[in-house]
Amino acid sequence: MKKETVRKEVTTMKDIAREAEVSVATVSHVINNTKHISDTTRNKVLRVIERYNYVPNSAAKNLRQQSTKTAGLVVSSFPDSFVTEMIFAIEERAKEMGYNLLLVNTNEDRDYEEKTINLLHSKLVDGIILSPTSGDIQYLQNYTNDNFPIVMVNRYESTIENIPRVTGDNFQLGYDATLHLLKHGHKKIGFIYSYPNVSTTNDRIRGYQEALKQYNIPINDDYIVQGYAKVKEGATAAEQLLAKDDQITALFVQNDLMTIGAISKIKELNLSIPDDIAIIGFGDFSSSHIIEPPVTNILLPPETIGRTAFDVLLNKINNPNYMSHIELPPSMLIRKSCGC
Amino acid sequence: MKKETVRKEVTTMKDIAREAEVSVATVSHVINNTKHISDTTRNKVLRVIERYNYVPNSAAKNLRQQSTKTAGLVVSSFPDSFVTEMIFAIEERAKEMGYNLLLVNTNEDRDYEEKTINLLHSKLVDGIILSPTSGDIQYLQNYTNDNFPIVMVNRYESTIENIPRVTGDNFQLGYDATLHLLKHGHKKIGFIYSYPNVSTTNDRIRGYQEALKQYNIPINDDYIVQGYAKVKEGATAAEQLLAKDDQITALFVQNDLMTIGAISKIKELNLSIPDDIAIIGFGDFSSSHIIEPPVTNILLPPETIGRTAFDVLLNKINNPNYMSHIELPPSMLIRKSCGC
DNA sequence: AATATTTAGTTAATCGATTAACCAACTTGA
DNA sequence: TCAAGTTGGTTAATCGATTAACTAAATATT
Known part of the structure; x- marks a missing residue:
């Protein structure tokens, strides 16, 4: 009962190499600027890439490089303006730093949260920003033991001290x-x-x-x-x-x-x-x-919390020993409903 | 000036196989239920997996399977309740159908939109739901010619007729x-x-x-x-x-x-x-x-639009020839501000 | 008893890139 | 002129899974 899959005709680096009459290595070097390639060859390759509208296969790249330049953001709820703005800020900061964001909403479901983190782990993302839902999150310990970068944002779990976090006070x-x-x-x-x-x-x-x-x-x-x-x-x-x-x-x-x-x-x-x-x-x-x-x-401040959280994640990705617990102070916006 | 990378000690299927004294193929079959494996062997493997807290490497899986069970969602703006709810609905539907969602916000930036779609293309995602920003999006034609599944949601671009879409009227x-x-x-x-x-x-x-x-x-x-x-x-x-x-x-x-x-x-x-x-x-x-x-x-209706958009994407993924333009009718919620 | 089928596994090719190691040809310097 | 260095590439191993094809042993069939 296998599904009939329509094999997609996707251009690979090999195709480009053949067409440009060079090796795949050369194509790769042209794309990534990892070696000096003569202008003639470089241009020849670039023209073929252009012509085929070629984009390197990220899965292969990820597999080889052990990095995806993608971060996971696991939140537990969504259409609440504070969380929305925080997400927005994380997104923005990620973009600035050349990362993409894989956003998942667990909707306060602990099992789904665990499943999701399982999925995101292992090279689908380079690290995770997590706003945990309630319940026992000791399972996280496994990831941190593996040196998989996780940071908690907005909410934290006090029983786990060795995960960096950015929250409000x-x-x-x-x-x-x-x-x-x-x-x-x-x-x-x-x-x-x-x-x-x-x-x-x-x-x-x-x-x-x-x-x-x-x-x-x-x-x-x-x-x-x-x-x-x-x-x-x-x-x-x-x-x-x-x-x-x-x-x-x-x-x-x-x-x-x-x-x-x-x-x-x-x-x-x-x-x-x-x-x-x-x-x-x-x-x-x-x-x-x-x-x-x-x-x-x-x-x-949702923007500060969000941006800081992403920076902390970046630190953690670059240095597995990085640690910090950042707590931002609240402020009041006094209008009328309090009786002032 | 290469970055010093801390090689992560990550358990692979090979490790599990060695430890369980079976072949990697067997481990794979146990995990994916792709072949009948005796209870003894299966349990032996599962125990080792458990012990090592092993999770298969998605990049490798993606590369081999040519599918990621992830969809991209590219929106052009964010903290607006209609869009937020639509995103939420798409997310929910994706979850129901066993997909993850890679959410990217282009913030009405056409160049970033094109760059993002480039990135998402080529097996990082199985397809894209796009709410395009203004400007010339003829570049999309390349993807649709490649049979890469794209559907437009909320907004559409009338010059491109061969992309399915779900919008309001x-x-x-x-x-x-x-x-x-x-x-x-x-x-x-x-x-x-x-x-x-x-x-x-x-x-x-x-x-x-x-x-x-x-x-x-x-x-x-x-x-x-x-x-x-x-x-x-x-x-x-x-x-x-x-x-x-x-x-x-x-x-x-x-x-x-x-x-x-x-x-x-x-x-x-x-x-x-x-x-x-x-x-x-x-x-x-x-x-x-x-x-x-x-x-x-x-x-x-943001929920209907969102859920439908995901279903349309799924159809498009399973059948490259699928096509539909769905338009949902508006309704009015009359209160006082109009003078009624 | 001989043959066919089923069960339970293994072997090895493969996905599409990256990159260390290698090499040939050409320059440069003494 | 010859060794050393530079330039511009190539070869081939590798990342970690999946899966078609194969095999050996056990079971069923005639």
Whole structure:
């Protein structure tokens, strides 16, 4: 039951060599400038290449050179403006450095993540930038033991220390945003996170709790709910929080889509922002300032994180012993939704 | 000045074969299920594979099999919700069909697009889904002559008819949105597009003009301005349109970011939406319904377009003679900004 | 019992480049 | 004039898999 494959007539270096009446080695040297070739021969070869519209077979090249000038980028989610901008920055930096990017989205599926990294490993890419999903990623240890370059971006896994990483300071982020709300007099602050058991969520929650502790406010785990990084689920999470007898007066939401969901739910309930419910979102998403009221956000710099991550990967590729844990500070973009 | 390369100790199939005391062929057959191997041998091999955490070298596999199970996706822009969702859909469909996706963003750079396709060609990928940027893309003809599978998505180039494509019906889209504004009594309608000389823009403008013509309204090219698909530039475009003596009363904007920019500019000018200026945007972006007033959009289905595009590519890969031009109809999501 | 078929493996050619090692012819220098 | 160096190439091994063709042993068939 073999599939009938239509054999493609693809020009190889051999064809070019034959046509130009030189050896394949010469063709290769002309293409790669690896040896001095006389102008006559060089031009003869180039003309044939031109005529046949010849492009060297990358698989063969990769196999021989043990390098692909391609990097893998494995992210766990996608249409969230922070991640999108980070991807964009990595892409851009890769382009600048002469690399291509193989982008894969695991959609928070741990098994798929492992499978993908397996696939990307072994010379399909020179290295991987990974934003891991939750769960045990000890399997990564095998790759790092093999000296296969991996760097973590945005999220990290604290049990694995020997992988370089570039993230935001999410503890500080959680702390700063919460403190801001506390200063406005809020005592019951809801926290809507995307996914559990990932460093971004964990660290922000720790920061949130630390701020509350400093204000001597008891920590209530019921105030911390999941919103799956989506509009609808963000709305549901907000609804759930606002339905409590406790009269929560502020919301701290961890991504743009959930923020939009939460705001639409608050409006639907005919509550006023920020008078009834204050809200702080995450990331400088573009509609923030035209939403009514304009949304106050706490941010991390996606471009810097992305570009830095790629540079770190490059360092790791060139030097297997390279190591660094880079953490970038958050900042706040204060508008109206927090009550300022 | 050769770079000192640290030779990586990578386990090959030969190592596995030696260790399991079988031939490399047997190892290959175990891995690929290409021949019946006794349970004893199979297990012996599998154990060694497990122990060494062995993964076959894809470059070698690709070279031999003349197939990579990877598709290239070349887009010309990125952080726009329509494109993002389309990419997401293509990704998802590729995953379902056992393919990986090599995503490259050309950022509207024609030369980079050509270079990228050159690179992706020749067995780095099995085929390419392309959303071409403007300019002469006759160079594509070389690839299609080689039977290299390419399909165009979202945008197309009308001078090349022998490449399958999946797009929206943008003429209809331009027509419908404009007609809607005309029915509300608007006569001076500004049109803000992202990039010139691409089919999406051209077709929508044709639709826009056709609608005006049917209402016997003279076409004024000054009403058609560029917004570069970005928030800031969208705002500038809106400002430029509203500054005219003509008193434009409606805006038809071709992507989410520019729509957000235009709205913020209108608010900045203390004009009311929809009373002073009606506005119709494009795409069902998530903040549409919480912006004040909620934004009316005309849409195309990014998921259907994306999934279909991948299926078309698959057809083209399996059958070089496959051909189709698929055009999906627009729909409208009416909210308040149009004056309804 | 002789022959045919099945099972379980092996051998070796192959994919299309890169590149170290080699070589021939020509220059240069003393 | 002859050794040394330079120029402009070529030869052939190699990267790490896949797979057609082959073989030996075991099993089935007549």
